[in-house]
Every structure is written in C-alpha cells, then in structure tokens.
Amino acid sequence: MNWITNYVRPKITSLLTRSEVPENLWIKCPETGEMVFHKDLEANQWVIPTSNHHMRISAKERLKFFFDNGEYHAVELKKVAADPLKFRDERRYVDRLKDARAKTGLEDSVLVARGAIDGLGIVACVQDFAFIGGSLGMAAGEAIVTAAESAVERRRPLVLFACSGGARMQEGILSLMQLPRTTVAVEMVKEAGLPYIVVLTNPTTGGVTASYAMLGDVHIAEPGALIGFAGQRVIEQTIREKLPEGFQRAEYLMEHGMVDMVVHRHELKSTISRLLKVMMKQPAETISTVDRSAAEAHASSLADAAE
Template sequence: MSWLTRVRERLPFGNKRESPDNLWIKCPRCQEMVFRTEYEENLNVCPRCDHHGRIGADKRLSQIMDGDDFELLPAPQVSEDPLRFKDTKRYSDRLKAARASNPHNDAFTAAFGTIEGNPAVVGVQDFTFMGGSMGMAVGDAFCNAAQRAIDENCGFVCVTAAGGARMQEGILSLMQMPRATVMTRRLREAGLPYIVVLTDPTTGGVTASYAMLGDVQIAEPDALIGFAGQRVIQETIREQLPEGFQRAEYLHKHGMVDMVVARKDLRETLAQLLDYLTPAKAA
C-alpha cells in the first residue's frame, strides 16, 4: 500500500459522491449549462436565453391539454415498407430503431380531450421519430384526427415538427399532402376551426400542405419554418438571404404566420381561439 493511499484513508473525507450524468443540460443556443429539473419545469425552455427546445408528443399533449385524462386516438394500421426500400439501411430496420426509442408507433400522435374546458382534437408531430417525416401512417393519423374533430364537432389543433415527406415511401408519402389538404377543407365546410402550431423545425412537404392551411397560424419563438433549405434557396436565386430568414419572427413580420406565442402562453392562447372560433352548438 502506497503512502498516498494510507494518507487518504486517514483523512476525514468520504468518497467522492457520484452525480447523475443527466443532471445538467446544455442549451444549444447560448451553450449555458442548466439544471435539467429547472429546464423541464420551465416547459423545456432555456431560462437564460428563452430557447424553445424540441419536445416529444406525450410531453406536448400534457402541456396543452387539461389533465392526463385525454383519449389517445388509435394508431392507424398501414402497409409498412411498401417499396422494400433500402439505402444504407433497410427501411424496416429504421422503423424498428425509431420505435425502440419512442413510445408511439409513428411520428404523428393525436388525442381528444379539452383545453381549458374547450373540446378539441390535438395532433402532434414528433421530430424524434425519423425527423417527424410524413409517410402513410402520418397521413392516416392526420386524416383520422381531423375526422374525429368533425364527429365531435370541435376544433382541431395540429402541432407540426417535420423534415418533410418520408423519402423511403416515395410517391406514397407525397400522396398524403392532398389527402391532408382535403381534410382541412372538410373542417372548414363543417365550420370548425383548424389551428396550426408551427414548431422547430417545420419544413418540406409538411409546410407545403397542412402546416400552412390553418385558420390561425401560430409559431413558437425562433422556430425554423420553410420549404427548401436556406442554402438551396441561396444557390438557386444567387442572392444573400436576410438575417433570420425562415424563422418565426421573420415570417410573422411578413404575414406568413398570425402570431408568435411563447410556450408558457400557448395553452391559454389556444383556449381563447377555440372558445371564439368553435360554433356555440359544440360547447
């Protein structure tokens, strides 16, 4: 036994306490270290710089809807890997990996419940599931959620977060764009509000369809919203794009979204809109 070990044993200090690996979280914007509990209590918003972090479907539903007694709509059953697609991995393997780390079967989860007493169907796109990409399952889930809103005679709130259409399903994924568009038209014909909450990021075919067809367009602060990427646009038009291009505040300034709402105010804002826009007979 070395002298150093003998001295350490006689010192009145205990062993170094182990701290959990997930005790802190690093804000991707300001790079500050924040207590995870503080971060989560602040609705996954950085208390230092107000950066709105990405969250999953379950957490989003619990933040928006009343209590935990909302009804999750059944996940649609669709043909998986219809094209037998394979790039560096098989599509079926990518689906298995995504489901292993996610509580839901695909990227779109919907629920029926209330928002401050106002009946509503809320659909949430989860970016952690294959980038929130829109495939047949997402298209079916969106259409089923819209139909449930029509059946319940209530508003439909859609929270988007996506990288676009799911390339592994080819033209079948692109077909979900007109399908979803038809359902937004049916909601309008029924006189029911369709409210979209654009979160970071909302891009590609989702932006080109149901994400921009709401009666009211809400965006979270600094959310990336667009169709093609900024680099692609710059190379196409051969011009330098303005600072903040495709961010929520820029789109609000130029009339593309109706309001930018902080996450802490989102539930109250949605409740006010539903109360005002939903027909009285649905109350």
C-alpha cells in the first residue's frame, strides 16, 4: 500500500498535472502573430527575425547593444522634486513613480551614459518607454540638459534615442517648461561645434517631437517607428479627411523629408559611428552616399553658423 501511495500515485499525478510554463518564454509578433522564443529574440536585439518587426527595448538594453562590449559609465543625474504639484488622479503620482522605479530600475524615464562606439567616445541619452510612457517631466528634462553639458565639457558628440508619449501630465506646466530648456541644451551642443544625432524609435510623439527630438543634425529612425505630434485619430477628426496609409511611420516621414534615413537596429551602431567620424573629421572606413551627404550637410551648417 505504501508503494502505491508513495510512488505510483505521485507519478500518475505528475503526468496528469499541466506543467507550468513561464509567461514570457514565448513572445508573439505584433504583425504576424508568430511565436518567437524569448532567448532568440533577445539575442537578435529584440527584432523579430522573419517579419523584421522592431520590438521596444529598455534603456539599459539599448546601451548594452550600442556601446563597445556593452560597457558604459552611467552619468549621475541631479535630483528634482518628486511630486511638485501633489498630483492625484485615480492614484497618487508618487505611487506611480514608485511603481515605475521598481519596474524599470531607473530613477526616471531618461538614462544618460558615456562610452565608446567603434572606439569613438560619445555621450548617449536614452528614453525608456516602460517608465510612465517615457514621458518628459522635470527629471527627464534635467537629464537631457546634463547629457548636453557632459558632451560639451568632454568635447564628445551627443546621441539621443527618443522614445516617448510626450509631456508628463502629472507635472503640468513644469513638464512643458522642459521643452525650451532641452532646446537650449541642444543649441549649446551645436554652438560648441559638436554633432547631435537623434534616433527616433517607436513611439516618438507629443512635446518630445516638438522639441529636442526634431533638432538633430541627422535624424535616424528605426523601421516602422511611430513618429508624430498629435495622434492619427485626432488629426483625422480635425481635418475631416482620411490620412494616407503608413502616415506617421518612419518610412513615410523619410519619403517626405522629415527623417534622413531609416536604419535597422543591427546597423545603428555602425551607421552612427561612420557619421560621427566624418563630422568629427576622423578616418572612416566605409561611408555610404547617404551617410556622406548627411555628414556634409552638417559640416555646411556649422560653417554657415561660424560666418
């Protein structure tokens, strides 16, 4: 009886019991519905191999993929008031901040770091959509200003990865004040004669698009990225017309002159490296026609500014 109870019954139970599978073991492609193994997707920099769909990635993963050997030094950012307006909707703003920090491991939506790409030292600034939609508040604005100051101080190019839903409503007018602040910071980099490259990722919308995200010397977008100010539905209701297919997507904006190039995530590092080496008058191994024209346009604008 003990043999049946202690051995046979547990074996039968284990066979009949459904095994628990981690929810994130397989990830579904938003475009095709294909199921992709989590580890394979991570190894491919979160790009679906078959459909080429670029998944959203965290700020820390972005820096790991971007910098040489995944090594970088995080720049210390200034502290700002956590809840200046004592805002509350369905929940208190301080509680939302606490949850976002626990979820992402970041203090706010922007991470600033120093490192090298192909041996060229740069300052990188990355927005993380997982932190309250990558929204622009006081802390994020301060981070971008710090990134610009660090770039000028160390005479390094500034590369910004934009990924945001816009201004942070919980900080009201204080959030909107970050638009002119970050614009001034970008101008400071340009006046120092340093390149400023913006990578537009999915999504880049709202006040972020209306400020520092559209002030780059070169604008690069990831394939399929949503880029715009107001949402498509709002625009259609305002103009009372149906918008064209692919409106506000990276490829559409490149065709209409708002984006300089659309670059696959795997080629971002090499493309930006070539551009920066030309802008900084350093040797570049292989320069495409598009890269060269963008770099020459930047050099021309610097010359005009000097005159």
